[in-house]
Amino acid sequence: DDDDDGACGLCARALATARGDGADDGARATLPGTPVRARERRRFRSMTTPEAGRICGACYQREYRARCRARASAERTCARCGEGNASGRWARSHAPPTKGETVCPKCYESERRARTVATGGRGDGERCARCEKIGPGSEKTYWYRAEFGERRGKRVCQACHKLDYRERLNADPSVFCRGCEKTALVTNYWRRIVGENGATAGHWCDACYKKDRLRRMNADPSVTCATCEATTSGGPEWRRKGDGYVCRTCVSKERTRANRRARGEANRDGNREGDDA
Structure with missing residues (x-):
């Protein structure tokens, strides 16, 4: 019988010794040497793996939380975008027309940033060090730190961050396009191609990057x-x-x-x- 081995059927942790009629489901068990009220523990049975028999309280709690998460994920849908499988912490919307309803983490963060920008909150009421635009320019983007030139370390918007990135790579003598050997870009941004083994194949200009991707997708029989x-x-x-x-x-x-x-x-x-x- 699984009650006689005195171990959790999932983690093999020793169970507390039985007290009274501890052989029954839901009976109390005690840990010797501690006050009665503090040492009373309830034994449980696994709901997901019944063959495991009796389990400890910690394993039962893990199963219980997993069931709650699965049930909530199956029942809930984001009131703003309709997403149902988003990971992360869901929250209550504070903005119309979905105020009071449940929204996914992405939509909640979008709402939060919109409120911060509207109220001129700290960090979002400042000016971009490059284009002097107030705020990040969008409720879905963030401030970045400049990494190149005299603005290094200052706040820049997302668009200027991409421009700084392009200028920094243009100034690097080791960076050139693997397709056309161009050493500097005037428009668009430098791209990286990641191989099947996860290794990157150097830098590519936008035109050569798209040509290589088109070639690989045309050669892939699964792409139709x-x-x-x-x-x-x-x-x-x-x-x-x-x-x-x-x-x-x-x-x-x-x-x-x-x-x-x-x-x-x-x-x-x-x-x-x-x-x-």
Whole structure:
């Protein structure tokens, strides 16, 4: 019997000695040498692995917390973005139209930063050391520390942080594009290509990075167009659509159809206004 071995069925920790009719489920157990009220412990059975038999209180608490998290994750949905599987600490929304409802960590952080920017809170009412913009420029971005030049260590917005990063790499003689051997960029940013083993293949300009990614995706048999099932796409790149990809041809067709619909709706609205006049 699992009651006779005196050990937790999950962690093998020695269980407390039985007191009274301790063989029954839910009976009390005591640790000798301590006051009765302090040494009373309740024994438990595992709910997730019944074959483990009796378990200690610590293992039961871990199972209980895991069940609560799983139940809450299955029942809750972010009132702002509809996400249901976001990790982290969920919270109550403080901003309309979702005030009082449960939101995911990302949306709650977005709300918090929006409140801080609106009230001119510490750190968000300052000016960017490069462009002198007040605040981070967006409720979803953060301040950064400049790492290059005379502004080193000062607060900069996200856009200026990217510009500083590009200038710092442009000034580094060891940095050059592995595709076209360009040593400095005027637009866009330096990219890094990560191989299958996790190693990086040097720096790449944006154009060469997209060409290499397009080549690798065209050679991957698992990448197909979600619309026409084509296995290759023209430049500059495959486009995301939900969990899949769309080739350049289908993207162009969708854009053309959308433009035609927009022009047709504009013409109908204009004709309707003319009739009303």
